[in-house]
Amino acid sequence: MVWHDKERKKDGLIRHPADSKQWQNINKEFPEFGSEARNLRLGLSTDGMNPFGTLSTQHSTWPVLLTIYNLPPWLCMKRKYIMLSLLISGPKQPGNDIDVYLAPLVDDLMLLWSEGVPMFDVHTGTNFNLRAMLFCTINDFPAYGNLAGYKVRSAKACPICDDSMEKQYLKFYGKNVYMRTRKWLDRFHPYRKMKAQFNGKTEEGVARGPLSGMQLYERTKHVRTMYGKRGKGTDSNKEEVWKKRSILWDLPYWRYLSVRHCLDVMHIEKNVCDSIVGTLLDVPGKTKDGLNVRKDMMRLNIRPKLWPQYNEDGSRAYLPRACYTLSREEKRRFCECLYGIKVPTGYSSNVKRFVSVVDKRLVGMKTHDCHVMMQVFLPIALRGLLSKHVRLAIVKLCLFFNNICRKVINPAELDNLQRDVIETLCKFEMYFPPSFFDIMVHVVIHLVREVKECGPFFCDGCTLWKDIWGS
Secondary structure, three states, rough: OOHHHHOOOOOOOOHHHOHHHHHHHHHHOHHHOOOOOOOOOEEEEEEOEEEOOOOOOOOEEEEEEEEOOOOOOHHHHHHHHHEEEEEEEOOOHHOOOOOOHHHHHHHHHHHHHOOOEEEEOOOOOOOEEEOEEEEEEOOOOOHHHHHOOOOOOOOOOOOOOOOHOOOEEEEEOEEOOOOOOHHOOOOOHHHHOOOOOOOOOOOOOOOOOOOOOHHHHHHHHHOOOOOOOOOOOOOOOOOOOOOOOOOOHHHOOOOOOOOOOOHHHHHHHHHHHHHHHHHHHHOOOOOOOHHHHHHHHHHOOHHHHHHEEEOOOOOOOEEOOOOOOOOOHHHHHHHHHHHOOOOOOOOOOOHHHHHHHOOOOOOOOOHHHHHHHHHHHHHOOOOOOOOHHHHHHHHHHHHHHHHOOOOOOHHHHHHHHHHHHHHHHHHHHHOOHHHHHHHHHHHHHEEEEEEEEOOHHHHHHHHHHHHHHHO
């Protein structure tokens, strides 16, 4: 329990949540709590699963897991040290009502923070008062919205940007996209002046920084919470991005945390990987390209070379080849490369199982499969394929995920990493269709900030119980 204080290497590099800014800020804000190294810092994770081993949506069980960040990184993510604090069982997911089930856990956390529990330390042979706090939560994006009380399916879907989020609705595609990545660039970056390569306009906007915990507390403390199933049209204020006041705000220290809910990087990787691979291979239902998207390009007056071309009577449309389009031969080479990959036992799933050389597509990839695909296999399979500028943009994004998931991170490199990923997403905006830029691509911008505040992502792996248990 005292490894983070006595045995952790303290050389300025980020290896553990104890090296993060948030850990240090807690010690400064609450010196009495921080002076006792045995006090617990806990991470909470929850998500839905089917305990019967099927993919049916007729049943959804939600385990609520706690991991202990006092332990060294090679122990805190082990199954034997992860505590199952709640098991929310039911035919449907709890959704907005999850606070009702979390109430007993929050009561225990408040007791552990304010009064503590008398404990006996066998190692030193002394009695002490054990206290504990919830350091952060780690969830996929839908569960993030349920715990934080934010409408992640609204037009302003990013809970970090909040009401400064700017969406663009694609009329024919039928979804909102978030394309103004250039706002995060330096004020005099050359990309800001480019018009034809982006949306036909220069970018003069500046991205707003995330709100502090105190600012969010002031915004959400008067939000009315309504539990239970509600019919359509019962939302009194559809423009309000907060749907409830989270029960976690009852914790006295919650408003002092800079990051309360962490993004699950592997969930983001899976969505980005599915979008890239589905678009490259033109997989039905997965591709971000199509006739409706090309119509939206025509409506937005961008990339005239990709507009659909109709025959004389207008009954058939031809879609010009884009820079991200793989030919039939390139698709075959891409799939054959992945089909022939062999890895050591325990490194990843057998790649052959989700590669169909005949249909030229990838099917059935789970979260960890997409994680390994983005960080290792995809750059290898794309060698010699696509145009050089498109291929390099994809490889740079893969390299970003590889760097952000390292076990040892130099904080001096994080600012450069942030600039690189913003430029990479701007290049994606030049080459890929507008429909590619859903909310999961947007939140990639915020991953570097969470490493600075909460530590490396491999310690946020308590959501990996889905892969461990095979759901």
